[in-house]
Amino acid sequence: MAYKNQQEFIEAIEKAGELVRVKAYVDPKLEMAEITDRMSKEPGGGKAILFENTGYDFPVLMNAYGSEKRMCLALGVNELDDVARDIENLFKLLSAPKEGIIEKLKLLPKLGEFASWMPKVKKGRGACQEVVYTEKPLPSGGEWGGPPDITKLPVITCWPQDGGPFITLPIINTKDPNNHIRNVGMYRMQVFGPQLTAMHWHKHKVSAKHFNEYKKLDKKMPVAVALGGDPVYAYSATAPLPENVDEYMLAGFLRKKKVELVKCITQPEIEVPADADFVIEGYVDPNDEMLWEGPFGDHTGYYSLPDWYPKFHITAITHKKNPVYPATIVGIPPQEDAWLGKATERIFLAPIKMTLVPEIEDMEMPVEGVFHNLVITKIRKDYAGQGQKVMNAMWGAGQMMFNKILVLVSQTADGSALKLGDYKACAREIFKNLNPATDVSFSQGPMDVLDHSCSKMGFGGKMCIDGTLKFEEETADDYLPLMGETGVDFAGLLTGRFREITGVNDALPKEQIPCLVVSVKKDRKGHIKELHREVAALPGMELIKMILYVEHTVNASDLALALWRFCNNLDPVRDHLLAPTAKDGYQCMGLDGTIKTKAFDNFQRDWPNIIVADDATIKVVDEKWGSLGIGPFISSPSLKYKNQMYGQAAVAATE
Structure with a gap:
């Protein structure tokens, strides 16, 4: 099923009893992550949380994919294996012998479905561009809000040893400069200033390969980051698709409706979903010096160590009216990302089997x-x-x-x-x-x-x-x-x-x-x-x-x-x-x-520490829990691991 936008998905999970709203003020720095960590480790993944009082102009949605039920709602299925069965049936239909005209004609409806899944670039502006932040007002279209400033978004800081605030659910859109094939990925982005973040793409990732091609051409690489919209976009950005397969085609297949895209305002070579809540436009310059990015409390349950990554220069931020900022945390399992992984496990079982x-x-x-x-x-x-x-x-x-x-x-x-x-x-x-x-x-x-x-x-x-x-x-x-x-x-x-x-x-x-x-x-x-x-x-x-x-x-x-x-x-x-x-x-x-x-x-690399919340954050959340309105008190999962963190520090001290 296709959702018109993220708001419709929020309404669906709330109707299903899978969402709690927090009206009390919660700080995006550490507090939201601590509350979400407690909730996500509840049996079945707990509830999604909509933080409505963030100290910013925008609410924050977290743990939206954090249960099997919410993952199925996001993908519009009753159970995750339904998608695998659809894919398997499709493979069987396409690979079956077609010796006569009747067998060939049976394919026509399916070919029509293929066309309905392919992303389409529409003319004009999308809802994601109702409010525009650029260096100067645009000649026409969109309410101008002034220069772009990423620090005006409620970007969360997850863990006490993190290098700073990180965008954690970015849908990152790039293109190969030679064949113009799109890639949609998800790589964390550390905020360094109003118009500067890092771009944490690993060398194995397709966007990093695109960057290498721009290096050869000595050209700035246009990049656009979408946040929100139909929940299948974020899932598709994490999916292990083969190179040169458009993630928005997978999104179209999952939602049974094509994804409508619009051209970016300051980076028109790149298209983004028209229904996204936010879009961050910019470029990566291959001639820039790299940024020392990290550390970051990662999905392994350990801090990933700092390293050098490219700079992302922000040229515009656009958003729809009344947007919701989506975020996630990763850390010691189980967390929300376990359910994204479970969807991948079930969905991609069929292609592995069939091919x-x-x-x-x-x-x-x-x-x-x-x-x-x-x-x-x-x-x-x-x-x-x-x-x-x-x-x-x-x-x-x-x-x-x-x-x-x-x-x-x-x-x-x-x-x-x-x-x-x-x-x-x-x-x-x-x-x-x-x-x-x-x-x-x-x-x-x-x-x-x-x-x-x-x-x-x-x-x-x-x-x-x-x-x-x-x-x-x-x-x-x-x-x-x-x-x-x-x-x-x-x-x-x-x-x-x-x-x-x-x-x-x-x-x-x-x-x-x-x-x-x-x-x-x-x-x-x-x-x-x-x-x-x-x-x-x-x-x-x-x-x-x-x-x-x-x-x-x-x-x-x-x-x-x-x-x-x-x-x-x-x-x-x-x-x-x-x-x-x-x-x-x-x-x-x-x-x-x-x-x-x-x-x-004789291990020569730095050994990271496991991820735990600091005592001050645990204490603050303990004290305000009763005002959150999200159910009985849940103690901090970090308390279980404190002695293990100190044990590692003690080992390091012996060197």
């Missing part, structure tokens, strides 16, 4: 893996080595190239149904089929620039855990899985023997999942690898196939927390060790998910 890896049956990206870090994939397995075939195909597919840990599972031996959302059942099946010595593959390749665990920025290790049902050709002759009740007190065995082990989660072996999570206080070089060899050699440890090591400040018994920290802090190639057990032919895989330092790990 790249037809044996894929399902895919799951747990929130603890913050998108790229951990992906579980179920395949239909028909022959030996098919897991490796899928692994290579997936690591070569678009943004899946950033995946760190890929876990594969297939049909069960008895043919019983296996749902990826049932993590315990999946883990039992995976570990039942897993020989740590032969079924874990390692590789290296491009990684997310935000992955702080890589020894080199943007390049690091990958791991595939092949838990599929094995054929005879894939099975070592002398290997028989040891299953069933272990009868071993692993927690007592390890904590009683090793002073550096501060906690052991041995709940998984009791569920027939032969994996331990162990908290360790490192105090020397090579500590984890040395420890793992000693642990693996203990009697009874042949029953354990894998041990995940985490920092001593991490509660190993909190599995979700431990997995989040583990996935973020692991480079699989650098941080794995396969050690022999006391039983011949059986080995145990150790994976080091602790903090890496120069002193203990």
Whole structure:
């Protein structure tokens, strides 16, 4: 379904009981983020929040995509898999044999639908240009509000160590200067002054490639940033589409109606959605010096480190009458972005199945893996080595190239149904089929620039855990899985023997999942690898196939927390060790998910801190909670992580 504008979407989620309005004053600096963080971590993602008293002329909408129900409302579907089914049916129709005239004629209505999805540039001004801020009044059209000044918008500051206020839901429009193909992306923008922000596009992104082409031509690059409008615009800007596929075509497909665009006023080479709430026009000059941008509390749950990024010079700001400023925060999961990721997981499953890896049956990206870090994939397995075939195909597919840990599972031996959302059942099946010595593959390749665990920025290790049902050709002759009740007190065995082990989660072996999570206080070089060899050699440890090591400040018994920290802090190639057990032919895989330092790990990069709110902000929000009118008191999620932040600072102090 197509929404006329963002206001209509707000009305829809409010009617569905998914929105709360806050009439009390809330400061965009830190307070809005703290309130939203509390709300977004409520069961099911809490409610969307409309802050009506911001100290600026405009209200702020946050957590709008932060639940499955709101994500479905944004995309106009009953459930997220509906979109995948539409895409799959479309692929099947287009790829089916068409031998006769009747079969060909059946395509005509669908071709008409294609045309209805394509974006259209209309003449004249759009609603997004009802109020115009430029250096000088325009000859005609639009109410002139004076020179553009981004500081007059309620741009939020999310976290205490952020470099400043950031625009967090920008729909960034650029074009290739050679073929004029449009790209729509989403990259954060730090505000540096009334007419200056940074443009945080990573080197892998299409807009960065456009910028490189402008560099070659020695031309200023026109850019336009839209905010608000139909909610599918923001989703489409985050979608992992192939290069040269127009994101507004995807938006048209999702809303079942073409996107109407209008030309920008000061950057007429670029078009933007006519129904956007705000548009920020400007340019990036390849001859400019770069800006030192960041840090920023990012979706990994850690601060992304500062670095050099291009300057974005603002030449105009336009907006509709009575606009709403949309914003989001990212941080320790779960957050609103988890639901955007869930939509991508479901929507893009069909294209991956139909065009790249037809044996894929399902895919799951747990929130603890913050998108790229951990992906579980179920395949239909028909022959030996098919897991490796899928692994290579997936690591070569678009943004899946950033995946760190890929876990594969297939049909069960008895043919019983296996749902990826049932993590315990999946883990039992995976570990039942897993020989740590032969079924874990390692590789290296491009990684997310935000992955702080890589020894080199943007390049690091990958791991595939092949838990599929094995054929005879894939099975070592002398290997028989040891299953069933272990009868071993692993927690007592390890904590009683090793002073550096501060906690052991041995709940998984009791569920027939032969994996331990162990908290360790490192105090020397090579500590984890040395420890793992000693642990693996203990009697009874042949029953354990894998041990995940985490920092001593991490509660190993909190599995979700431990997995989040583990996935973020692991480079699989650098941080794995396969050690022999006391039983011949059986080995145990150790994976080091602790903090890496120069002193203990020869790690040369800065290690970021996890994201928590400061005490002053927590106190202010606690005191004003009763005046917000958004329900019972919710304590700050940051309180759970305070000791872990200080633990990291203590480690850094030892260097």
